[in-house]
Amino acid sequence: MYRLHFGVESRGATSFEDGDTMKLENGSLATPLESDSVATVRAGRADFPILSTLINGNPLAYLDNAATTHKPQSVINRIQKFYAAENSNIHRGVHTLTAQATDIYEEARSALAQFVNGFSVDEIIFNRGCTEGINCVADAFASPAELWQHPSGLISPLSEGDVILVSEMEHHSNLVPWQIAAAKSGAVVKAIPITDSGDLDLDEYQALLKMNPVRIVAVTHASNVIGTVNPIQLLAELAHQHSAIVVVDGAQAVAHLAIDVQNLGADFYAFSGHKMFGPTGIGVLWGKQTHLEAMPPYQTGGGMVREVTMQKTTFAQVPAKFEAGTPNIAGAIGLAEAARYLAALANGGSGPASIDKMRPQLQSSFAALTLVEDQLLAHALQALTPVKGLKVLGRPHHQLPVISFVLDGVHPHDLGTILDSEGVAVRVGHHCCMPLMRRLGVPATTRASLAFYNTDAEIERLIDAINKARSFFGEP
Numbered sequence: 001m002y003r004l005h006f007g008v009e010s011r012g013a014t015s016f017e018d019g020d021t022m023k024l025e026n027g028s029l030a031t032p033l034e035s036d037s038v039a040t041v042r043a044g045r046a047d048f049p050i051l052s053t054l055i056n057g058n059p060l061a062y063l064d065n066a067a068t069t070h071k072p073q074s075v076i077n078r079i080q081k082f083y084a085a086e087n088s089n090i091h092r093g094v095h096t097l098t099a100q101a102t103d104i105y106e107e108a109r110s111a112l113a114q115f116v117n118g119f120s121v122d123e124i125i126f127n128r129g130c131t132e133g134i135n136c137v138a139d140a141f142a143s144p145a146e147l148w149q150h151p152s153g154l155i156s157p158l159s160e161g162d163v164i165l166v167s168e169m170e171h172h173s174n175l176v177p178w179q180i181a182a183a184k185s186g187a188v189v190k191a192i193p194i195t196d197s198g199d200l201d202l203d204e205y206q207a208l209l210k211m212n213p214v215r216i217v218a219v220t221h222a223s224n225v226i227g228t229v230n231p232i233q234l235l236a237e238l239a240h241q242h243s244a245i246v247v248v249d250g251a252q253a254v255a256h257l258a259i260d261v262q263n264l265g266a267d268f269y270a271f272s273g274h275k276m277f278g279p280t281g282i283g284v285l286w287g288k289q290t291h292l293e294a295m296p297p298y299q300t301g302g303g304m305v306r307e308v309t310m311q312k313t314t315f316a317q318v319p320a321k322f323e324a325g326t327p328n329i330a331g332a333i334g335l336a337e338a339a340r341y342l343a344a345l346a347n348g349g350s351g352p353a354s355i356d357k358m359r360p361q362l363q364s365s366f367a368a369l370t371l372v373e374d375q376l377l378a379h380a381l382q383a384l385t386p387v388k389g390l391k392v393l394g395r396p397h398h399q400l401p402v403i404s405f406v407l408d409g410v411h412p413h414d415l416g417t418i419l420d421s422e423g424v425a426v427r428v429g430h431h432c433c434m435p436l437m438r439r440l441g442v443p444a445t446t447r448a449s450l451a452f453y454n455t456d457a458e459i460e461r462l463i464d465a466i467n468k469a470r471s472f473f474g475e476p
């Protein structure tokens with residue numbers, strides 16, 4: 001109902017026979033298969049120890065998942081096990097622990113290749129997160145041709161007058177790096193506008209693409225402010241018709257959609273572990289291998305070289321070329337555990353027997369998770385609409401459970417503080433999207449962003465707390 005399926009795998013677990021339905025908690029209809037997997041996903045809440053914390057004497061209602069998600073016990077345990085029993089540096093030693101740590105780290109890469117359905121494991125670059133991934137690509141395109149290894153065709157540095165298209169809904173992480181790349185190369189950044197509903201204006205996009213030479217289209221898969229899911233597959237298809245490279249900011253999508261980079265058709269896809277129930281300080285840049293091979297390295301140092309003389313260095317193959325220095329080994333292992341956790345989520349909690357079995361499990365988990373989240377989103381929108389003086393910003397065609405709103409007479413910071421006193425955690429501010437705030441005509445919003453582990457009761461607590469804030473500020 002809220003989701004289109006551009007570039008998102010079909011919901012395998014949701015197909016059902018005619019007439020074979022039952023009522024779910026919120027009154028909607030589902031098949032027995034759906035209700036089983038929905039119940040299993042909901043039960044996943046118990047895996048997150050922090051969700052039973054008290055905040056200001058109230059049970060935590062954590063509605064700030066777009067900022068960061070919580071971590072299931074299995075991820076916490078995996079990181080603890082690494083440091084307690086397996087810790088060693090990787091790729092550069094012969095002793096048992098180092099060999100073992102190297103194997104586990106490289107297995108983590110394989111798990112992440114499955115997670116995004118990459119063409120090859122070598123396309124998975126571990127880094128600090130989405131921001132670093134986008135900076136890595138933007139920096140390469142701003143680097144002179146001499147630093148590139150095989151510039152050719154689409155994949156060559158920017159030059160004077162080239163156009164970089166970003167959208168009006170971008171997080172600063174997918175805007176500022178392109179502004180810097182433009183400043184270094186003489187390229188210009190132009191914005192794809194959004195409609196009043198909060199969708200990308202596809203007519204304007206096509207018009208902008210015709211303004212040659214568009215070299216790069218950098219868009220978010222999903223907005224962290226209004227939850228819009230952009231039709232990446234379509235955007236990429238159109239961009240490629242105009243010989244532009246497509247860079248996708250996947251920060252918000254990875255906790256909600258089964259990512260399939262082969263299906264999406266983009267050239268690069270960047271995301272952060274902490275937004276998908278994994279650790280902070282770790283993320284992935286996925287890129288087509290030929291592109292990665294052509295690009296110059298982002299950072300240089302140990303572990304990314306083939307041959308070094310006092311005058312010159314040749315670089316290792318990808319992915320090592322992009323992983324200079326000691327990486328976040330425990331982070332990568334923790335992130336792989338988060339991917340396994342998601343694969344197991346709707347499958348009785350038991351993870352895949354092996355990494356190559358992960359993909360079908362991920363698909364069925366995300367299908368069930370989508371049902372849970374769609375119900376939560378529908379409930380939240382329904383519950384927020386009658387609140388007097390409250391305006392939800394944007395009603396995109398396809399929306400993640402991320403909702404921004406403003407409340408007459410109450411500044412978002414004051415609202416956020418009152419909600420916090422009730423144990424309800426939301427985000428307030430510009431959400432690192434100042435141009436989008438301008439487009440929406442507000443300086444700041446209050447944002448409730450949900451994950452599969454949220455509940456209808458938490459949404460009701462949000463509404464009660466908003467009403468308390470209204471009374472506090474004397475709103476009628």
Ligand SMILES: Cc1ncc(COP(=O)(O)O)c(C=O)c1O
Pocket residue numbers: 066067128129130131132171173174220222223224249251252272
């Ligand atoms: C849409 C979007 N892009 C990029 C980022 C940056 O992610 P990170 O800070 O993990 O690098 C965020 C973080 O909130 C985001 O929401």
